[in-house]
Amino acid sequence: MPYRPVVVLAEDDGLLRDAMAEAMELEGYRVLACENGFTALKAFFSEPRVDVLVLDWLLPDIEGQDLIRMLHAQRSLVELPIVLTTGLDLELPSFEGAVCLLRKPFAPGELSRILHRLTQPGPPPATVAPRDQRVA
Secondary structure (H helix, E strand, O other), X not given: OOOOOEEEEEOOOHHHHHHHHHHHHHOOOEEEEEOOXXXXXXXXXXXXXXXXXXXXXXXXXXXXXXXXXXXXXXXXXXXXXXXXXXXXXXXXXXXXXXXXXXXXXXXXXXXXXXXXXXXXXXXXXXXXXXXXXXXX
């Protein structure tokens, strides 16, 4: 059986989390869907390998920036690619440790494109050009 890249998805909106997880699973990813930051943090320590974190910037228990700091404090997770999602109007340079920012609502194909680039064999790109994908 071929390897399925593992994505931890931290999103507090249940409907959005379910839709994102289903779309990623249809693309061939194994998704650990988490409703808050601490559940996501726990997933990292229960899973032998995580390839990408898709992180909502505002979670009910912890802000994205704080979760990123906690994960990067672990030597083995310093290079973990993180895709931030938010409905807020924020600039990417303020997101330490993230490779890109997707503004909600975003096109499902955009997340798919980013995950594909981040999970290809070889070193992940240093950054993935952020694109503001607001879908009316």
